[in-house]
Amino acid sequence: MADFNPSLVTLCCENSAFLVAEEENLPGVTPVKIPCGGQVEHYHILNAFDQGADGVMVLACLKENCKHFWGNDRAEKKVNYVKGMLENIGINAERLAYSPVAANNEYKYGELVKEMYDKLKEMGPMEGKVKK
Amino acid sequence: MIIGERKPLEEVFDRTSSFNKILVLGCETCVAVCLAGGKKEAEETAEAISLHRKKENQPVEVKAESVQRQCEFEFIDEFKDLMNDYDVVLSLACGVGVQTMVDRYPEKIVLPGLNTTFLGYPLEQGVWMENCQACGDCVLDKTHGICPITRCTKSMLNGPCGGSSEGKCEISGDIEIECGWHLIHERLKALGKLDYMEEVEPPKNWSTSFHGGPRKIVREDVKIVRGE
Ligand code: SF4
Numbered sequence A: 001m002a003d004f005n006p007s008l009v010t011l012c013c014e015n016s017a018f019l020v021a022e023e024e025n026l027p028g029v030t031p032v033k034i035p036c037g038g039q040v041e042h043y044h045i046l047n048a049f050d051q052g053a054d055g056v057m058v059l060a061c062l063k064e065n066c067k068h069f070w071g072n073d074r075a076e077k078k079v080n081y082v083k084g085m086l087e088n089i090g091i092n093a094e095r096l097a098y099s100p101v102a103a104n105n106e107y108k109y110g111e112l113v114k115e116m117y118d119k120l121k122e123m124g125p126m127e128g129k130v131k132k
Numbered sequence B: 001m002i003i004g005e006r007k008p009l010e011e012v013f014d015r016t017s018s019f020n021k022i023l024v025l026g027c028e029t030c031v032a033v034c035l036a037g038g039k040k041e042a043e044e045t046a047e048a049i050s051l052h053r054k055k056e057n058q059p060v061e062v063k064a065e066s067v068q069r070q071c072e073f074e075f076i077d078e079f080k081d082l083m084n085d086y087d088v089v090l091s092l093a094c095g096v097g098v099q100t101m102v103d104r105y106p107e108k109i110v111l112p113g114l115n116t117t118f119l120g121y122p123l124e125q126g127v128w129m130e131n132c133q134a135c136g137d138c139v140l141d142k143t144h145g146i147c148p149i150t151r152c153t154k155s156m157l158n159g160p161c162g163g164s165s166e167g168k169c170e171i172s173g174d175i176e177i178e179c180g181w182h183l184i185h186e187r188l189k190a191l192g193k194l195d196y197m198e199e200v201e202p203p204k205n206w207s208t209s210f211h212g213g214p215r216k217i218v219r220e221d222v223k224i225v226r227g228e
């Protein structure tokens, strides 16, 4: 899908990933600041897809490094739950990913996002989405 | 509290497939606390329906709302106007909430979006267990707080049955079920009241339970008679 430019939403914890994301400004990527990975609700993720995202990433702090103790673990569990919902809906669950990233690791953020972006490019537009 | 689980999404999609304006209505009491049918769950269910319909190329107008208690007229009355804007209500309340809605809005179609599962409590975050079957004639005083009707698989009043092994009920298969009477025995032992194990309980009065049709409580002292 060489001519397809996906739209990727990254839901980023303000204590880690967002500090990097706001500096990066990658084309096709919309970072959204969240107070903590644990604050992500299932409907936030689904809503991003509903509003036109081809992929969503939830990015929170490294394991055992969450300011609010387990927010990152909870975020990962919620992502897994929503992956199940996406399968029920008939959407490829690979369109959603969870990744931990440190506040001072720009390289890692860029790498993770690029990897996801390339994967989405390969997958094509979201199921049911009319290609513009 | 009342514990429930959202119906599988496939079932939700199937039941709502013929409607184009759907109101998903959660309830902020029991089913919100058990993370099955509150505002958040109403929102995620509405999003899921919307995404599914987009994928099927059958767009839908879907709105998520929730009410403090869907099982009381006073609370659901506030939805009167909103109800008129939608073809169907997908209720994420327990079965009581669904039926209260139908009673109040008989001209509307109200579908259950949740399976009402049991009366119980959270053992820990994410784990709920049944512990009362609302038999209408509570015997928890005798068993010191462990319900033989619910916790004993055979609802025996004079247990254990003889099949209990290492604290587990004899019907345990892949899922281990604690023997209710083992729990009662341990509780009585801790309280120094093991004598009760020797007592023979007469047959229970089951007429208070649910086998004789829907039960009703009438309290003349609290009924409001207009003009009084
Ligand atoms: S004895 Fe009856 S009312 Fe009491 S806890 Fe058991 S089922 Fe509920």
Ligand code: SF4
Residues within 6 Å of the ligand: B151, B152, B153, B154, B155, B156, B159, B160, B161, B162, B163, B164, B165, B168, B169, B170, B171, B178, B179, B180, B181, B182
């Ligand atoms: S093993 Fe225990 S819980 Fe199971 S039926 Fe017998 S007495 Fe009841």
